[in-house]
Amino acid sequence: LDMVEKVEPRIAAATRQELTDQRASLKLIASENYASLPVLATMGTWLSDKYAEGTVGHRFYAGCQNVDTVESVAAEHARELFGAEYAYVQPHSGIDANVTAYWSILAHHVESPALEEFGARTVNDLSEADWETLRKRFGEQRLMGMSLDAGGHLTHGFRPNISGKMFHQRAYGTDPETQLLDYDVVAQQVREFKPLVLVAGYSAYPRRVNFAKMREIADEVGAVLMVDMAHFAGLVAGKVFTGDEDPVPHAHVVTTTTHKSLRGPRGGMILATKDYAADIDRGCPLVLGGPLSHVMAAKAVALAEARTEEFRTYAANVAANAKALAEGLLRRGVRLVTGGTDNHIVLMDVRDFGLTGRQAEAALLESGIVTNRNSVPNDPNGAWYTTGVRLGTPALTSRGFTTSDMDAVAEMIAGVLKSTKPTTTSKGEPSKAKYDLSDEARQHSLDEAERL
Numbered sequence: 524l525d526m527v528e529k530v531e532p533r534i535a536a537a538t539r540q541e542l543t544d545q546r547a548s549l550k551l552i553a554s555e556n557y558a559s560l561p562v563l564a565t566m567g568t569w570l571s572d573k574y575a576e577g578t579v580g581h582r583f584y585a586g587c588q589n590v591d592t593v594e595s596v597a598a599e600h601a602r603e604l605f606g607a608e609y610a611y612v613q614p615h616s617g618i619d620a621n622v623t624a625y626w627s628i629l630a631h632h633v634e635s636p637a638l639e640e641f642g643a644r645t646v647n648d649l650s651e652a653d654w655e656t657l658r659k660r661f662g663e664q665r666l667m668g669m670s671l672d673a674g675g676h677l678t679h680g681f682r683p684n685i686s687g688k689m690f691h692q693r694a695y696g697t698d699p700e701t702q703l704l705d706y707d708v709v710a711q712q713v714r715e716f717k718p719l720v721l722v723a724g725y726s727a728y729p730r731r732v733n734f735a736k737m738r739e740i741a742d743e744v745g746a747v748l749m750v751d752m753a754h755f756a757g758l759v760a761g762k763v764f765t766g767d768e769d770p771v772p773h774a775h776v777v778t779t780t781t782h783k784s785l786r787g788p789r790g791g792m793i794l795a796t797k798d799y800a801a802d803i804d805r806g807c808p809l810v811l812g813g814p815l816s817h818v819m820a821a822k823a824v825a826l827a828e829a830r831t832e833e834f835r836t837y838a839a840n841v842a843a844n845a846k847a848l849a850e851g852l853l854r855r856g857v858r859l860v861t862g863g864t865d866n867h868i869v870l871m872d873v874r875d876f877g878l879t880g881r882q883a884e885a886a887l888l889e890s891g892i893v894t895n896r897n898s899v900p901n902d903p904n905g906a907w908y909t910t911g912v913r914l915g916t917p918a919l920t921s922r923g924f925t926t927s928d929m930d931a932v933a934e935m936i937a938g939v940l941k942s943t944k945p946t947t948t949s950k951g952e953p954s955k956a957k958y959d960l961s962d963e964a965r966q967h968s969l970d971e972a973e974r975l
């Protein structure tokens with residue numbers, strides 16, 4: 524940063540400040556973590572200077588021998604760590620991984636059969652009329668994923684998202700009473716809708732999913748099961764989720780980010796059965812821009828770290844800490860979606876404190892606790908103000924927090940929520956954004972954050 528200082532001091536200052544901020548507050552954002560120094564260092568190299576569109580051994584640029592090594596090693600670690608037949612480590616983010624996966628599934632199940640039918644070898648051989656037919660078939664495909672307010676992600680078919688435009692979409696939710704997935708209901712909805720792609724996975728569902736069951740449901744209608752394990756890839760890598768809870772043996776395609784519970788660099792990845800390999804390999808440059816070779820290198824380092832016994836202990840601690848946090852909050856009268864957790868996420872419902880998610884998020888931030896507001900099922904406050912606050916334990920577990928530390932964190936959170944009162948707008952109406960937090964509670968929480 525001393526070198527950066529001489530070129531653009533504002534960037535050096537913001538970067539230094541970020542380190543201070545990330546150390547001073549408690550990072551409870553469920554999708555964030557702390558990557559190791561070897562991972563961070565690997566991202567800051569001249570591998571960034573190389574263009575390498577294409578894939579290993581099949582590049583559109585000369586001189587890619589070192590990038591070939593990087594991509595092969597990263598893919599090898601990914602295959603071995605997750606027991607996958609095929610791994611694609613190029614996607615720049617989770618969303619890129621999902622879009623590439625959808626495009627590959629469409630290519631595999633719609634484009635390839637159509638080419639055969641039209642007697643064409645590639646799309647270049649198609650007549651205008653064939654093209655029209657093919658485009659229509661792409662547009663007719665269906666996708667079903669978990670609804671946003673039940674904990675699904677925007678890319679799982681949310682209408683304004685590209686996934687909701689690539690496909691006709693319908694969402695499955697959770698049981699209104701238990702807030703848990705009801706597999707019989709999902710099966711019924713899938714039977715009625717008959718999607719080409721059934722997406723499982725979540726951003727804000729605090730429970731494990733039975734992927735064997737999801738595969739059975741997909742098989743009944745011949746759907747492709749795609750699991751987005753962006754959030755819980757670290758728990759899969761660390762063997763906390765095994766058997767029916769491990770998506771890799773059950774899904775046709777698995778997508779992930781590498782920077783959340785997996786603790787790697789910011790990026791994405793796709794795992795799949797061999798059948799999809801050729802289509803996914805065309806992802807760059809047909810869907811993705813040139814690979815970030817420095818990030819693929821950092822993915823390889825992170826995946827090597829995730830193969831260690833130490834990482835398994837870490838993953839087990841992430842889940843144990845989430846449970847301790849949930850139990851601590853429940854003991855102190857905080858309502859939780861589904862009544863608890865069995866993964867790394869705890870989703871608080873703050874309506875009993877008279878607060879919106881936005882008010883709670885802001886009061887917690889002032890008190891040294893960084894979270895994000897989140898919808899709860901059938902959220903009365905909508906997606907902007909929300910009624911929930913999502914918490915997650917991957918980052919604090921990387922800092923070495925134990926279950927008793929998590930009880931102290933639960934005490935801090937409950938203390939802040941109890942000491943925060945909603946206020947009114949300038950027109951005297953109840954505000955969904957403004958609040959009063961007692962100075963004493965804020966200071967107590969800040970002191971605790973520093974102690975921890």
Ligand code: PLP
Pocket residue numbers: 554615616617618619621676678724725726751752753754780790791
């Ligand atoms: N998939 C899921 C389930 C996620 O939770 C997220 C991020 O929050 C993504 C995909 C998108 O990841 P990225 O931000 O890397 O594009």
